[in-house]
Structure formats: structure tokens, C-alpha cells
Amino acid sequence: MSLRETFEKNPNRRYIMFGGKGGLGKTTFSAATAYWLAKQGFKVLVFSVDPQASLSDIFKCDIFGRGPVEIMPNLYAQEIDADQRIKAYQDEIRKKIIDMYGMETIPDEVENYIQAAAAEPAMEESAIFDAVVDIVVSGQYDYYIYDLVPLGHALYYLSMASVYDEWIDKITQLRTEMEEYNKVAAVMKRNKESEEDQILRELQEIKYRINTSSGILTDKAKTAFFFVVIPEEMIILDTKKAADLFAKFQVPLSGYIVNRVIPTELASQDIPEYLRNRIIMQDNYMKEINQVFGGQVLAQVPEFERDITGLPMIERVANELFGGAG
Numbered sequence: 001m002s003l004r005e006t007f008e009k010n011p012n013r014r015y016i017m018f019g020g021k022g023g024l025g026k027t028t029f030s031a032a033t034a035y036w037l038a039k040q041g042f043k044v045l046v047f048s049v050d051p052q053a054s055l056s057d058i059f060k061c062d063i064f065g066r067g068p069v070e071i072m073p074n075l076y077a078q079e080i081d082a083d084q085r086i087k088a089y090q091d092e093i094r095k096k097i098i099d100m101y102g103m104e105t106i107p108d109e110v111e112n113y114i115q116a117a118a119a120e121p122a123m124e125e126s127a128i129f130d131a132v133v134d135i136v137v138s139g140q141y142d143y144y145i146y147d148l149v150p151l152g153h154a155l156y157y158l159s160m161a162s163v164y165d166e167w168i169d170k171i172t173q174l175r176t177e178m179e180e181y182n183k184v185a186a187v188m189k190r191n192k193e194s195e196e197d198q199i200l201r202e203l204q205e206i207k208y209r210i211n212t213s214s215g216i217l218t219d220k221a222k223t224a225f226f227f228v229v230i231p232e233e234m235i236i237l238d239t240k241k242a243a244d245l246f247a248k249f250q251v252p253l254s255g256y257i258v259n260r261v262i263p264t265e266l267a268s269q270d271i272p273e274y275l276r277n278r279i280i281m282q283d284n285y286m287k288e289i290n291q292v293f294g295g296q297v298l299a300q301v302p303e304f305e306r307d308i309t310g311l312p313m314i315e316r317v318a319n320e321l322f323g324g325a326g
């Protein structure tokens, strides 16, 4: 099975992710896949939450925090600015406080609290998570390509979905029980919608969003998750471990792509000893990759003579990944 066939045989898989350790080629493959799909006529969004702005680098275009930016016909790229989103949260909270308590301005103590809360790492995570959910549930594109951060983090996001879900389940249950008591009490003071009801509604909305998005991310019918690996000992070991972990979180894996393969035909040419040794070493690791990941290797991409930036280079990678243009 080739990468191209995986796409052709699973036309309903519209959420695409490339996982793997840092610097192996996740962003490169995300961009190349987005490029290839766009060329096929699909409307594609490739997005990231990485403040390092690597999509901006690869597309040679500053897109950070600017929403979806059209790179070429059908191809949109977006880099989410978590800070911007946190600021929006803060404004929302200020507005709620002002409305609820009929205040003119936010008291200093409260403002300090709002500032402190925004500095919490959990706040950033939740802002990112929220932004991703927004994108994924919006349904404006044929394909969504999530350019992930390195493995550890990606796992964290995925596991977070189930943690959030549990947490919200518990609270929702509590709130529902309280509502039952309230119904009894409400016989006496019926008219106004209680604050509890409002909170419950909000929680249910959050739960719906999380279920929808984590449902999508763990559904093999809708999502393809590819692992990027390179022919190196440590990377092969780590990837194997990560794959086991993903299985534990029930994130379905769709296959592996080997990147940075030194073209072996060089070996028959007059090349320096140094390069020859590297090719021999790589040969062993390629054997190991085929042993460990077997028939799940979907594509091999060579080591290019330079780094991958700009559409012509992206096109070359896409041709390697998917086997020729069109």
C-alpha cells in the first residue's frame, strides 16, 4: 500500500496528522500533503498551534495569528496565536463581570486575578485546544491537516481530550443532580433562569465540542495519523514506543513515512568513504524499519540537497510522497 492509495481508498478520512519526534519532517509533510490535495482540487486547510511559526517558514509567508491565509488556489494555511485567544478570553470575562454585577470598571483586585490566570500554562493549553476544536468542527474545508508539535506534546493534547471529557462528565452529573433539587425548590421561586442552569448549559456545550473533536481525532474512518520516522537507531526505538502509547489512547495509526533517505544509487558512484559508510549504516536501519513497521511503511522521501521551503520544493516533496504530480 502506498500513501497515495491510502488517500484514494479512504476518501472519508478528512483529518490528517503527521506525528513524530522533533525535526523529522512533520511540517514538511503536512505542507506537501496539503499541496498535493489542493492540486487534486480539494479545499485544504493546514494549520498549527506552534508559536515557532514553522508554516510561515515553509510557505515563506508570515501567517502567524492572521487566520486562514490563502497560499494558492484551494490551499489555506493558519497559525493559531494562543496569546491572542487568551486576550479574547480575558475580554470576555471582563465583559461578563461588568454585565453581571452592573459595574462600570473592573476592580483592581479582580483585574489582577484575570492577569494572573492568563499566565497559567493551563490557560494556553485550553486556548489552543479551543481554537483547534473551532477549526475542526467548522466544516469549511474538504481536508484538515493538523501540523503537530513534537510527539510528547501531541500525546498530551490527545490525552487531554479524554481528561477534559471525564472532568466535564463529573461536573455535568453534579449539576444535573443539583438541578433535580432545584426543581423542587423552584416550585416556590420559579421565574428566573438560575445561574446553575446557565452553567450547566455552558458545560454541556463544552462537552459537545470536546466529544465532537476527540471523536473525530480517534475515529479511523475520519482521521489518518501518520508517523514520520528517519533511518536512525534512536528514532526507530522512540517511534516504536510512541506507537504503543498511541495504541493505548486508541489513536488509530494509518502508517509510517520514512524521511531523509540518502539515495542508495549513490553507492555505485565514486563517492567519499564518509558517504559510503552512511549509506551502509542507513541500509541496516532501513531493514530494521521494514522489520519493525513492516507493511505499514507507505512512502520513502529522499534527503534533498537543501531544506524544504517555498512551493517548488514543497512540490518536489509531494511528488516523492505521492508518486508524481496529478
Ligand SMILES: Nc1ncnc2c1ncn2[C@@H]1O[C@H](COP(=O)(O)OP(=O)(O)OP(=O)(O)O)[C@@H](O)[C@H]1O
Residues within 6 Å of the ligand: 020, 021, 022, 023, 024, 025, 026, 027, 028, 029, 054, 148, 149, 150, 259, 260, 261, 301, 302, 303, 304, 305, 306, 307, 308, 309
Ligand atoms: N527530506 C528532506 N530533505 C532535506 N531537508 C529536509 C527534509 N525533510 C525535512 N527537511 C528539513 O528539516 C527541517 C525540519 O523539518 P520540519 O520542520 O518539517 O520538521 P518537524 O518534524 O515539523 O519539526 P518540529 O518537530 O520542530 O515541528 C526543516 O528545515 C526542513 O526543511
Ligand SMILES: [Mg+2]
Residues within 6 Å of the ligand: 026, 027, 028, 054, 147, 148, 149
Ligand atoms: Mg513542525
